[in-house]
Amino acid sequence: MSASDSRELRIVGFLCNWCSYGGADTAGVARFAQPTDLRIIRVPCSGRIDPLFIVRALVNGADGVLVSGCHPRDCHYAEGNFYARRRLETLKRFLDATGIDPARFEYTWVSASEGQRWQHVVTEFTRRIHALGPAPLLRHVSDGAWFDAAAPAAAGPACPCHG
Amino acid sequence: MRIGVFICHCGSNIAGTVDVRAVAQAAKGFADVVYASDTMYACSEPGQEGIIQAVREHNLDGVVVASCTPRMHEPTFRRTVERAGLNRYCFEMANIREHVSWIGKDTERNTIKATELVRMAVEKLRRNRPLTPKRFDVTKRVLVVGGGVAGIQAALDCAEGGQEVVLVEREQSIGGKMAKLDKTFPTIDCSSCVLGPKMVDVAQHPKITLHTMAEVESVSGYVGNFQVTIRKKARFVDWEKCTGCGLCMEKCPSRKAPDPFNEYLCTAPTINIPFPQAIPKKAAINPETCIMKQKGKCGLCAKICPVKCIDFDQQDELVTVDVGAIVVATGYDLFDWHKYPQYGQGRYPDVITSLQYERLLSASGPTGGHIKRPSDGKEPKTVVFIQCVGSRDRSVDRPYCSGFCCMYTAKQAILTKDHIPDSQSYVFYMDIRSPGKAYDEFTRRAMEEYGAQYVRGRVAMIYPKGDQLIVRGADTLAGTQVEVAADLVVLAVGVEAARGAAVLGEKLRVVPDQYGFFVESHPKLRPVETNTAGVFLAGACQGPKDIPASVAQGSAAAAKVLALLVKDQLESDPQVSRVTPARCVGCGKCVQTCPFGAIKLVEDRFGNPKAEVVETVCQGCGICTVTCPQGAIQLEHFTDNQILAEVQALCPPRIRVNYAS
Numbered sequence: 001m002s003a004s005d006s007r008e009l010r011i012v013g014f015l016c017n018w019c020s021y022g023g024a025d026t027a028g029v030a031r032f033a034q035p036t037d038l039r040i041i042r043v044p045c046s047g048r049i050d051p052l053f054i055v056r057a058l059v060n061g062a063d064g065v066l067v068s069g070c071h072p073r074d075c076h077y078a079e080g081n082f083y084a085r086r087r088l089e090t091l092k093r094f095l096d097a098t099g100i101d102p103a104r105f106e107y108t109w110v111s112a113s114e115g116q117r118w119q120h121v122v123t124e125f126t127r128r129i130h131a132l133g134p135a136p137l138l139r140h141v142s143d144g145a146w147f148d149a150a151a152p153a154a155a156g157p158a159c160p161c162h163g
Numbered sequence: 164m165r166i167g168v169f170i171c172h173c174g175s176n177i178a179g180t181v182d183v184r185a186v187a188q189a190a191k192g193f194a195d196v197v198y199a200s201d202t203m204y205a206c207s208e209p210g211q212e213g214i215i216q217a218v219r220e221h222n223l224d225g226v227v228v229a230s231c232t233p234r235m236h237e238p239t240f241r242r243t244v245e246r247a248g249l250n251r252y253c254f255e256m257a258n259i260r261e262h263v264s265w266i267g268k269d270t271e272r273n274t275i276k277a278t279e280l281v282r283m284a285v286e287k288l289r290r291n292r293p294l295t296p297k298r299f300d301v302t303k304r305v306l307v308v309g310g311g312v313a314g315i316q317a318a319l320d321c322a323e324g325g326q327e328v329v330l331v332e333r334e335q336s337i338g339g340k341m342a343k344l345d346k347t348f349p350t351i352d353c354s355s356c357v358l359g360p361k362m363v364d365v366a367q368h369p370k371i372t373l374h375t376m377a378e379v380e381s382v383s384g385y386v387g388n389f390q391v392t393i394r395k396k397a398r399f400v401d402w403e404k405c406t407g408c409g410l411c412m413e414k415c416p417s418r419k420a421p422d423p424f425n426e427y428l429c430t431a432p433t434i435n436i437p438f439p440q441a442i443p444k445k446a447a448i449n450p451e452t453c454i455m456k457q458k459g460k461c462g463l464c465a466k467i468c469p470v471k472c473i474d475f476d477q478q479d480e481l482v483t484v485d486v487g488a489i490v491v492a493t494g495y496d497l498f499d500w501h502k503y504p505q506y507g508q509g510r511y512p513d514v515i516t517s518l519q520y521e522r523l524l525s526a527s528g529p530t531g532g533h534i535k536r537p538s539d540g541k542e543p544k545t546v547v548f549i550q551c552v553g554s555r556d557r558s559v560d561r562p563y564c565s566g567f568c569c570m571y572t573a574k575q576a577i578l579t580k581d582h583i584p585d586s587q588s589y590v591f592y593m594d595i596r597s598p599g600k601a602y603d604e605f606t607r608r609a610m611e612e613y614g615a616q617y618v619r620g621r622v623a624m625i626y627p628k629g630d631q632l633i634v635r636g637a638d639t640l641a642g643t644q645v646e647v648a649a650d651l652v653v654l655a656v657g658v659e660a661a662r663g664a665a666v667l668g669e670k671l672r673v674v675p676d677q678y679g680f681f682v683e684s685h686p687k688l689r690p691v692e693t694n695t696a697g698v699f700l701a702g703a704c705q706g707p708k709d710i711p712a713s714v715a716q717g718s719a720a721a722a723k724v725l726a727l728l729v730k731d732q733l734e735s736d737p738q739v740s741r742v743t744p745a746r747c748v749g750c751g752k753c754v755q756t757c758p759f760g761a762i763k764l765v766e767d768r769f770g771n772p773k774a775e776v777v778e779t780v781c782q783g784c785g786i787c788t789v790t791c792p793q794g795a796i797q798l799e800h801f802t803d804n805q806i807l808a809e810v811q812a813l814c815p816p817r818i819r820v821n822y823a824s
Contacts, residue, residue: 021232025234028261036267040262044738047785056807056810074674077786113686
């Protein structure tokens with residue numbers, strides 16, 4: 001794997017138990033070699049993934065977050081991945097506003113039988129994150145600027161933005 | 164908490180590329196971990212004993228095992244910790260085999276990764292709570308949907324096992340597709356002679372209640388406690404009184420009713436019993452063609468019926484039954500072959516489907532068992548069979564093999580020769596698929612003993628010439644074009660999911676695949692279970708299947724039902740959502756999003772609306788937990804705090820929020 005030549009980066013994966021976690025297992029059983037950067041957190045359904053988890057990981061310094069669930073219309077819980085798709089798509093569009101590069105977050109669908117696809121997804125995503133490099137510290141707001149931004153908020157309902 | 168960590172070598176599977184001793188050593192430094200060791204095979208008898216010993220010696224109240232995937236051995240180790248006297252949910256697994264040792268070769272990196280996964284598991288375990296399953300009563304009755312051979316077998320086996328059975332069939336008689344067949348491969352048994360006695364058994368079994376001309380209207384509830392509403396369609400005949408004498412059929416003046424049992428080869432009397440062996444053998448009126456229903460006069464059947472059972476005012480009837488388990492056996496329907504331009508799209512009456520040909524062969528069919536072609540009733544001397552019509556064809560979105568067409572085509576070629584000794588059959592095929600007991604011998608017999616000409620290739624077009632049809636195709640083995648002047652063309656049409664299966668699947672929360680076949684729980688190890696507990700599959704509704712396989716699956720489904728219903732009470736999985744009423748604002752968002760209808764709004768003692776989870780219905784997906792704006796509803800064992808603890812373990816906070824003074 002080309003990604004393993006360089007320093008390992010921190011990539012967090014959220015996988016639904018029924019499809020993608022099984023797909024990752026299938027890839028393992030088939031000994032499909034993958035970069036070692038990814039750490040997988042198992043959740044029952046992609047619909048269980050709160051965007052908060054992803055933001056927390058990224059804010060805490062994860063270099064990339066990968067979410068994977070069952071293919072649309074193939075959810076173990078009938079419609080969980082539809083909720084996931086809406087939430088994650090919204091999150092993806094908001095990330096820019098938070099100062100986090102949206103390219104560091106991706107979601108995809110992998111079924112329990114798609115070991116090869118899982119290998120491909122992991123390899124490609126890891127390659128992408130390595131191309132982006134380590135995530136910069138979230139220091140867009142300097143201490144001084146922070147006070148500038150905080151002042152109107154502290155002023156409460158009287159300030160124009162609370163009009 | 165006092166946590167014990169066990170790192171499994173799994174022989175060399177893990178230890179080969181992970182330094183398990185180093186992982187165990189590192190684990191000793193994690194919060195709350197008081198004991199850590201490596202073990203050769205954690206899942207083996209001595210491995211499990213070692214865990215139990217350690218729990219007792221070190222007074223542990225939580226266990227982490229780092230080994231294979233939890234999808235494999237989580238239930239095993241949960242039982243182990245339970246034997247050690249702990250709650251089975253005070254246990255976590257770290258997957259260091261499928262997700263670490265088997266996919267990476269670098270021992271150093273694998274060891275770091277394994278260590279981090281163990282720390283993640285420890286952090287989650289520190290926030291686990293003992294959970295206890297709830298127990299609930301089981302209704303000892305089973306609903307079988309579909310009265311084909313798979314459904315019949317499932318119903319009979321369940322009834323023999325001592326359970327009450329409700330069998331629902333959409334058509335007027337049970338029997339399904341098998342009742343339409345003339346003979347069956349590879350023995351050339353008479354189909355109705357084999358099936359008939361089983362159908363009679365269904366009718367006579369004291370434990371089986373049969374509803375034909377009926378469909379499942381709605382289903383609610385959960386495993387062990389389903390409530391099913393069945394719509395019995397109006398048949399305008401009182402079946403309590405009808406004796407099946409058939410006098411009305413003879414006298415009915417309206418004889419142009421469509422005859423689905425004979426695959427629309429002929430028409431039927433408006434008041435009809437579909438075939439002589441029908442179960443139940445009762446007449447029903449087709450209101451579309453009935454003169455009385457359409458024009459308000461006639462009533463001849465009512466006048467001549469010896470038991471006065473005709474009731475023109477009959478309405479649909481709704482019946483509600485409580486059942487503990489459901490077997491789905493809705494079978495298949497034929498692919499709509501009219502999509503193919505090369506076969507004439509229905510312009511040529513002598514291009515028929517294989518199922519229509521079965522009716523021509525059958526003694527109870529429209530021609531009394533004499534092969535007469537539909538256009539002019541002549542006996543065909545040259546019959547061309549075309550295989551894979553709507554099978555293994557991406558161009559019509561049917562890439563799968565329908566499985567049994569090769570076999571029934573060989574059978575029909577044999578029967579053609581039996582019926583018309585001076586006939587010649589041609590079979591256009593792609594590959595011959597006959598993997599079954601005595602199957603390959605059977606197809607060889609068709610070629611060698613019965614002289615059927617097998618041509619490997621596809622048919623490009625069929626066009627009429629005189630009173631014959633010219634079938635033009637390729638012979639890919641000879642590398643030439645072939646033209647056959649045929650008197651009759653039989654299409655071995657592939658199968659697809661039964662019409663209405665999708666609607667039923669929605670009611671039962673059973674997911675169809677992209678071709679409409681219901682998805683089983685596991686393709687190898689759970690072939691008759693679905694992902695909805697208490698709903699089982701039998702027969703071709705799960706995928707194309709021949710009769711022996713359908714019967715076997717019917718019995719398999721029955722075995723699963725009996726194993727379920729033998730229990731008086733069931734345990735519900737305690738990994739369900741739980742509401743903290745103090746936080747709940749009663750917005751009802753969780754009620755809307757729950758795919759299972761497991762959450763309802765109730766009033767607390769102050770009259771405030773509060774969400775409440777029906778634990779036996781909740782499947783534990785956690786969609787509600789993410790939806791709740793208050794964090795008031797949490798999925799047990801996967802709470803926000805637990806998942807955030809895992810995130811935190813992987814990504815420790817590194818920016819300091821400067822709440823400046």
